[in-house]
Amino acid sequence: MQTIEVTQYMRPSGHKKPIYLDVPDDVAVLSKGMSLSAEVLMTDQVVLYATYPDWDEEDELMEFAFNGPGGKNPQDVIIKLIKDCYAKNKEPK
Numbered sequence: 380m381q382t383i384e385v386t387q388y389m390r391p392s393g394h395k396k397p398i399y400l401d402v403p404d405d406v407a408v409l410s411k412g413m414s415l416s417a418e419v420l421m422t423d424q425v426v427l428y429a430t431y432p433d434w435d436e437e438d439e440l441m442e443f444a445f446n447g448p449g450g451k452n453p454q455d456v457i458i459k460l461i462k463d464c465y466a467k468n469k470e471p472k
Contacts, residue, residue, distance in 0.1 A: 380401045380402065380403060380404065381401070381402060381403075381404050381407035382399045382400065382401055382402075382407075383399070383400055383402055383406075383407055383410050383415065384397050384398070384399055384415070385397070385398050385399070385400055385415040385416060385417050385427075385457065386398075386414075386415065386416040386417070387416070387417045387418065387419075388416065388417070388418040390418075390419065390421075398417070400453075400454060400457060402454075402457070402458055402461070403458070406458050406461050406462065409461050409462060409465040410461045410465075412431060412432075413429055413430065413431055413461065413464055413465075414428075414429070414430050414431065414432060415427070415428070415429055415457065415460075415461070416428045417453065417457075419446070423445070423446060424443050424444070424445060425443070425444040425445065425446060425453045425456075426441060426442075426443055426444075427441070427442055427443075427444055427453060427456050427457050427460055428440065428441050428460075429441075429457075429460040429461060429463070429464035430464065431464070431468055434468075438467070440460055440463055440464050440467065442456050442459065442460055443456075444456040444457075
């Protein structure tokens with residue numbers, strides 16, 4: 380396992396705070412060069428984002444997760460997003 384940094388945007392001001400997540404080694408390698416971020420909505424859902432700095436805004440990947448037990452937890456969702464973002468970046472343009 381390796382630790383990766385995700386930028387969390389805090390309510391209500393959007394203040395940025397780094398958070399750290401442990402992910403499998405292979406996922407940490409895939410995440411190199413990505414911008415990863417998260418925000419908690421008023422509904423208590425978590426929105427996670429993955430992109431590369433040179434991507435257009437509309438290319439950014441996003442997925443919802445839920446804090447707490449059951450369902451799609453942020454840890455699993457960020458791993459999926461990293462894999463999807465890496466695969467999308469390797470697609471022919």
